[in-house]
Amino acid sequence: MISKELLKSYANKLMFDMNDDEYETLAKEFDVILKQMDLIGEIEEIKGVKPMTFPFELDDVEYRNDEDTRTVSYLDALSNAKDIKGREVKVPKVVD
Amino acid sequence: MMNDKYEVTIGLEVHCEVKTNTKMFSPSPNNYNETPNENISEVDMGFPGILPIANMEAVKKSIMMAMALNCKLPNYMYFDRKNYYYPDLPKGYQITQATEPVGVNGYINVYVNDEVKKIDIHDIHLEEDTASLDHYETYSLIDYNRSGIPLLETVTEPCIHSADEALAFLDSLRRIFLYTGISEARTDRGQMRCDVNISLAPKNSEKLGTKVEMKNINSFSNVKDAILYEIKRQSEILDEGGTIIMETRRYDDTTCKTYRMREKVEGVDYKYYVEPNIPPYKITDKLINELREKLPMLQFDRIQKYMKDYELSLYDASILTKNIETALYFEEVISKGIDPKMAANWINTRILGHVNKEEISINDCTFTTDDLVELITYINKGTISSKQAKDVFYKCIDENKKPSVVIKENNMEQITNTDEILSVIKEVINENMELALSYDPKKGRTVDFFVGQIMKKTRGKANPKAAMDLIKEELMKLKDKS
DSSP: OOOOHHHHHHHHHHOOOOOHHHHHHHHHHHHHHHHHHHHTTTTTSOOOOOOOOOOOOOOOOOBSSSOOOOOHHHHHHTTOOOOOOEEEEEEOOOOO | OSSSSEEEEEEEEEEOOOOOOOOSSSSSSSSSSSSOOOOOOOTTOTTTOOOOBBBBBHHHHHHHHHHHOOOOOOEEEEEEEEEETTTTTTSEEEOOOOSSSSSEEEEEEETTEEHHHHEEEEEEEEEOOOEEEEEEEEEEEEGGGGOOOOEEEEEOSOOOSSSHHHHHHHHHHHHHHHHTTOOOOOHHHGGGEEEEEEEEEETSSSSOOOOOEEEEOOSSSHHHHHHHHHHHHHHHHTTTTTOOOOEEEETTTTTEEEEEEEEOOOOOOOOOOETSSSOOEEEEEEHEEEEHOOOOOOHHHHHHHHHHOOOOHHHHHHHHHHSSHHHHHHHHHHHTTTOOOHHHHHHHIIIHHHHHHHTTOGGGOOSSSHHHHHHHHHHHTTTTOOOHHHHHHHHHHHTOOOOHHHHHHHHHHHBBBHHHHOOOOOOOHHHHHHHHHHHOTTTTTHHHHHHHHHHHHHOOOHHHHHHHHHHHHHHHHHHHHO
């Protein structure tokens, strides 16, 4: 069971917070998700099955050649930023 | 540092930026740029709808590095998402390798002072660098130039037991990056950064002590100082019966001390899962063979070869192999028949002295391997003395001329012809007959005087050894007659 306390602990690790109603809603959603997982758990003979990460086994995948460069102008790139200073994005002081 | 009461155990995590034209998953340039947000694209900034495509050159270089570290390679190149929130990570996750790193279970041998130490490598994985943050009084600024630069993280086993061993490993690792051209590994540009995990336990204890982590130390000398400081700090706590707290600390190079950043309560859950946007890439035997052929002989193996095959000292071999350019220069000179010890002596003193003073690469030195071969051959033939050779060398550098030209222009060729020297000797004896007749072989002064006179008459061009041998012979003849 995913308790409200557990969700709070994860929210804390992920550095965000929610109000009590939102935690309630999320906890209820997890109840449904866990039931679905239990359902999958009931399927027999799946222990030796390798988890599927990609639908097809491809042996001819090509990655990108390290040649042509392309950039976006800083004005375009920062146009959605809430606050900028000079050519950089300005955020509240981060000290870790 | 030896510690009498406690066993020091250190593990290192070293991040090093890979040298490529473009970034790990985007086509923006991978070069050092001091203008903020110049080398950026939508992929580096984690805009919605982006599709990262892996850079094949970075993948190849990561495989080469895994080979250089004697690691086991995977069958496929997989990438994973490491999920965490921080302002320098615009996507909210870093693309890295967690389940199948490009190399596992490796090792390298390093020299710690004059002893060989094997350092075990837990794994090496390829990932993307984060953006860089600059902190000010009330705000922070984000520059995304670094975001997405290919990064290789090398993780050692906790098998290091002193600051000297840690430093020897870091230096060897850096030289592998430079030898192979995988990275420029410049610590002054933050291209190589190190996290240090350190613990102290009573000697002969079976359990390791509590681990303290020091993050992002950006120079090797700081790594050494941070380790020495932590050994002292933790020893003092344990001596007083205290307990070490599992925590992350920051090293401050102005005070040379470490400061607590945060307590590490439990391992952070990064919710790793396979990156679905990047299909796995099959690492074929053909690719492995192609990359293995590109790997040069590395510093450790070259040191061993120079000591065994050329009978050089560890000191000389280490200097010659500090960078591959110098090693190749040396090898080219001896391939032309020059005595390895003589070549090593010239390169390590005169040539590297000049190269280091001018802050240039040996490849840019105007005194070529052919020039050194020519110069040493002149010494060996007795055409010039070792002392004259030094003058010739500096004239060659200053005037950008060949040794043969400098010797000719300055009339430096020694007189080695016996008849020519003998005629001068006869002249000198005639002028100082009284002294010549009083010659006593037990006293060296007379010979020294005559050699001095011969050198004066030949303007220093007579071969000193030939002159000395001949004057002794002539004086003895004179003595026997009288």
